[in-house]
Every structure is written in structure tokens, then in C-alpha cells.
Amino acid sequence: MIDTYDLADDARRIGSRPRTIGEMFALEAPLLRPLPAEPFETGRWFTPRVNRYSLVSVRTNQYSVSVRLIGRRVRVLLHASELVVFDGRTEVARHERLLAKGGTRLELDHYLEALLRKPGALPGATALEQARAAGKFTPVHDAWWAAARKAHGEAEGTRALIEVLLLHRRLAHEHVAAGLAAALRAGALTADALALEARWSADTDTTAPEHASAQNPAGEVTSLTLRRLAQLPTDTRPLPSVAVYDQLLPSRRRRKGTR
Structure with missing residues (x-):
């Protein structure tokens, strides 16, 4: 919807200017700096402590993390639709964000x-x-x-x-x-x-x-x-034989008799 409005606004003139917004932007576009290579992080960081019920409190709502983190402080990245919990740099939980107040999101695991x-x-x-x-x-x-x-x-x-x-x-x-x-x-x-x-x-x-x-x-x-094994293809190769090695046995006996 925003894209539709933006395209429609290209044909608008500001006051009595001779060029439209779209024409003026076409002149300015080559002068703009390129977008940064790193994505812009839109989430907000929090550092709550895990309570005795293995929950962290973020914006009046509570979300579960592993019981091994009870008593520790973790880092929480809150987005518009989800919440990600980190222990140091390791992701330890991910929840759908609760929009109402006073809710609790639990993960059985x-x-x-x-x-x-x-x-x-x-x-x-x-x-x-x-x-x-x-x-x-x-x-x-x-x-x-x-x-x-x-x-x-x-x-x-x-x-x-x-x-x-x-x-x-x-x-x-x-x-x-x-x-x-x-x-x-x-x-x-x-x-x-x-x-x-x-x-x-x-x-x-x-x-x-x-x-x-x-x-x-x-x-x-x-x-x-x-x-x-029942799903393996049929093995059509001949059975292995040691007949070639058996030919060495008589020669070994003759050498022993000679000695």
C-alpha cells in the first residue's frame, strides 16, 4: 500500500515548481550514497534476569527459557512480531511476541x-x-x-x-x-x-x-x-576366495624340508 502511494506521489508537484517529485528525484538519485552493506537492526535490546520460574519479563509480558538459565542475566532482542533470547552470543529461545499486556508464553521443552x-x-x-x-x-x-x-x-x-x-x-x-x-x-x-x-x-x-x-x-x-539391509540392492558379486593364497602353502613346506 505504501509503494502504491509512493508511486502516485511521483506525479505530484510541490507548489509551482516546474518539475514533479519523480523528476526531481531522478536528478538527485545519482548523487545519493549507496546503502550500507550491514542490515539495519530494527529490534530493541533488553537484559532481563531469569526468575525462579525460568521466565524473563519484557514489556509487561513473560517468556520462558531453559531452566538451566535460572538466576542468570540474558540478552533479549524484541522485534515487532517475535522475541529472541541470547545467552552470550548463543540463541537459547525464540518466541512469538505477545501483543497484549500481562501474558505468558511458555515452551514445554x-x-x-x-x-x-x-x-x-x-x-x-x-x-x-x-x-x-x-x-x-x-x-x-x-x-x-x-x-x-x-x-x-x-x-x-x-x-x-x-x-x-x-x-x-x-x-x-x-x-x-x-x-x-x-x-x-x-x-x-x-x-x-x-x-x-x-x-x-x-x-x-x-x-x-x-x-x-x-x-x-x-x-x-x-x-x-x-x-x-532389506532395502539394499542385491549383491551379485562372487564370494571371496583365498585359493590364490593356498598356493603358497606347498612352497613353504618344501622350503622347510630343504632346510
């Missing part, structure tokens, strides 16, 4: 280490509710969690889920979700078994839920190595 020690705090956590609302904690997460709690008990089942959530730091969300679906069908209710399924999904670059059942109709957890 920032609290996982603390929840491993206190798994009972997860079911009622505000961070979990926000993760559900954002689509990061999907129904398949809930289904696997319910099955794990039924099999291992509340505390151990929840701790297994938290270990699964830690996989999101190394694998894409869709691959972990595909691993959850495959593990749930196979009855694999441990974090290690689910990690195999998630890595298999990442290696084959597929997120289709029916992929695992097509590869394994019986619904059993099979060896990841066997799955990979």
Missing part, C-alpha cells in the same frame, strides 16, 4: 529437565496446555502417554514420555510423531524403542503412519539394521 525429576508436575503444567494449543503436543503423544502410564505406572510412564519429548531436540517433529504412531501400534512403550522408530522415520524421510505397518504387518518391533 524448556522445562523437561526439571520435569524428569518431578514427573508428577507434567499433567497440570501450563506449558503442556500451551503445547497442546500450538499443536506441538499431538493426540498421538497423549495416546502413547496413556499406554505408557498403564504399562509402567504414573511416574515411570510420564518419565518415559518426557524422554520421548527430549527427542524433539534432535529429530523433526513429524519424525517423532511418526515414531510414536508406529511404536503405539507395536506396543513399544519405552523411550528407547520409540527412538528407533523415530530415527527409522527420519532415515527414510517418511511421515506416513501406515509406513511401519506396511514394513511390519505383524506389528512387531524388528531390528533397525535388518530393515536397512
